[in-house]
Amino acid sequence: MITIPSRKSVLEHIIFYVTQKNTAKVCFSAKGVIILIESLEEVLKDPKEPKYPLEPIDPTWQEEYEKPCVEENEELKIKVNPADPTTVPKFVDPLTVPSVAKPMLSDKGELFYNIEMKEVKHKFHKYFPPTMVWGYNGMCPGPTIEVPKDVHIKVKWQNKLPLKHLLPIDHTLHGTMDTPDVRTVVHLHGANVEDHSDGYPEAWFSRDYKFVGHKFNREVYEYTNHQAGGTLWYHDHAIGITRLNVYAGLAGFYLIRDFLEQRLNLPDGPYEIPIMIQDKAFNEDGSLFYPDNATPPVSNPVPSTPSFFFGNIIVVNGKAWPYLEVEPRKYRFRILNASNVRAYELKLNNGAMFHQIGTELGLLQHPVHLDSFILEPAERIDLVIDFSKYKGQEIILENVAPAPPSPGIELIMKFKVGKRLKYPDKSTIPHELMPHHKIDPSQAAKERTLHLDETEDHYGRVLHLLNYKQWDAPVTETPTLDTIEIWHLVNHFDFPHPIHVHLVHFEILGRKPFTDEDFDEYGNYKFYPEKLTPPLEYETGRKDVVRTEPQQVTSIVMHFKEHVGDYVWHCHILEHEDNDMMRPLKVLEK
Numbered sequence: 001m002i003t004i005p006s007r008k009s010v011l012e013h014i015i016f017y018v019t020q021k022n023t024a025k026v027c028f029s030a031k032g033v034i035i036l037i038e039s040l041e042e043v044l045k046d047p048k049e050p051k052y053p054l055e056p057i058d059p060t061w062q063e064e065y066e067k068p069c070v071e072e073n074e075e076l077k078i079k080v081n082p083a084d085p086t087t088v089p090k091f092v093d094p095l096t097v098p099s100v101a102k103p104m105l106s107d108k109g110e111l112f113y114n115i116e117m118k119e120v121k122h123k124f125h126k127y128f129p130p131t132m133v134w135g136y137n138g139m140c141p142g143p144t145i146e147v148p149k150d151v152h153i154k155v156k157w158q159n160k161l162p163l164k165h166l167l168p169i170d171h172t173l174h175g176t177m178d179t180p181d182v183r184t185v186v187h188l189h190g191a192n193v194e195d196h197s198d199g200y201p202e203a204w205f206s207r208d209y210k211f212v213g214h215k216f217n218r219e220v221y222e223y224t225n226h227q228a229g230g231t232l233w234y235h236d237h238a239i240g241i242t243r244l245n246v247y248a249g250l251a252g253f254y255l256i257r258d259f260l261e262q263r264l265n266l267p268d269g270p271y272e273i274p275i276m277i278q279d280k281a282f283n284e285d286g287s288l289f290y291p292d293n294a295t296p297p298v299s300n301p302v303p304s305t306p307s308f309f310f311g312n313i314i315v316v317n318g319k320a321w322p323y324l325e326v327e328p329r330k331y332r333f334r335i336l337n338a339s340n341v342r343a344y345e346l347k348l349n350n351g352a353m354f355h356q357i358g359t360e361l362g363l364l365q366h367p368v369h370l371d372s373f374i375l376e377p378a379e380r381i382d383l384v385i386d387f388s389k390y391k392g393q394e395i396i397l398e399n400v401a402p403a404p405p406s407p408g409i410e411l412i413m414k415f416k417v418g419k420r421l422k423y424p425d426k427s428t429i430p431h432e433l434m435p436h437h438k439i440d441p442s443q444a445a446k447e448r449t450l451h452l453d454e455t456e457d458h459y460g461r462v463l464h465l466l467n468y469k470q471w472d473a474p475v476t477e478t479p480t481l482d483t484i485e486i487w488h489l490v491n492h493f494d495f496p497h498p499i500h501v502h503l504v505h506f507e508i509l510g511r512k513p514f515t516d517e518d519f520d521e522y523g524n525y526k527f528y529p530e531k532l533t534p535p536l537e538y539e540t541g542r543k544d545v546v547r548t549e550p551q552q553v554t555s556i557v558m559h560f561k562e563h564v565g566d567y568v569w570h571c572h573i574l575e576h577e578d579n580d581m582m583r584p585l586k587v588l589e590k
Ligand SMILES: [Cu+2]
Pocket: 464, 496, 497, 498, 571, 572, 573, 576, 577, 581
């Protein structure tokens, strides 16, 4: 195994080389610049001209962008209480962009990543004391994994965490009674992947694999990346404690780059930035706060998981209410809501438009121009903002979602638009983005009516269920390989739940309020496509999470076309997923 060095003369951006059947090698940069080459030797002898040279074209750029923005203010530091968001100054930390994970290249030409989960101290805010968190490679968010479509990679996810959990464990939830408190398993959210590498909740492992769950089968996960380019993310999925592990920091981006995308001339390199939004809460000493009781509280058991927990501090890429200095040009942002519960409705405060180019799992056919959009937990959107008309202005990315209110929660981050360009902006937002073949719902082999409802558990707490069944009940969703299915998600609650199906990408057919009349004598939903309200314009592409509206049926269609085996589907409100809104999904052989 050798580590491929980055080479300054090709640009520090270049991270690794991919061998493709010895016919050609692909040089793939960390910043999205893909250069085809004949051999590694060729690159080393004759570096290609980089798209973004190290020296800026406009030398005056540096004066504007490299000045310090916020001076240390000792007086302010004393007044800041991390437990009280009203005392926390906004937009004092620059947005950080997670670094790109560096793989090793094996003798067989395979790309191999070794990623360790570690407990580290992290600064969420300039004036907060350091906070103990759990991070992949000790980073919050974890390092971004960038891979070209169809290039096979291997990842060894290693648990190097302490034996005691950072946060209160509820030992009454599924999978928590006879397992070590600190256990992890990594799910690559949005991946078309074999079941052995999907991160099944019961395939968990403790530190150094000392204890493993009954579904554990391997230390090294394999990802073929055989799917369209998209904005995936990896996060913890361990049974019964997913909400705690993700909240503690175990989440990161995974971007699949599509060669078809390169011809589009979208903003790239330093002008393409992933943005992970989370809400967190802190104690006065800067440690992470997570409640130890249910909503409403119970006297026994304690700790009890809450069924909702909203943080009161917005964290973007690991920084509380950061700012980003941008040039007056187009930028591409891939925005992920990695919060446990909170949904956001995002808007720019000066009325500027978002130009959506993609959903979770790929580019749209045509861009969609939006002035706001909702992101439920785990949803992603791929969009371009053009700052060229706003030279010298400050623009706030706002959250206009109505609930639940908290001081400052209406603010996400600030863009400070400079007056000068470092390089001319030659990027475009083409009208034709990516060809898209819709799944034909008339070809569905099966329809399933699946209810989202609640009951009460032994201790009088709310228990959330899918189709009236708990996690441990035998599998009921068993699609056959190479069939199309339509799922009707019937939300009986008075609030939305984001439903995520592993393995497949789906399309939203539409939604419809329901009454008893909508179901036949067997309880099956009577599906009339013409009666549906179509999906919102920003939901029309490939999805892996859908907002199921309260008191409505949300119909989705999907093709189980590549892998068989054990997967899951669940609510992505992590407090619900852990208790007990998750069900097995088993894809059967033809
Ligand atoms: Cu839910």
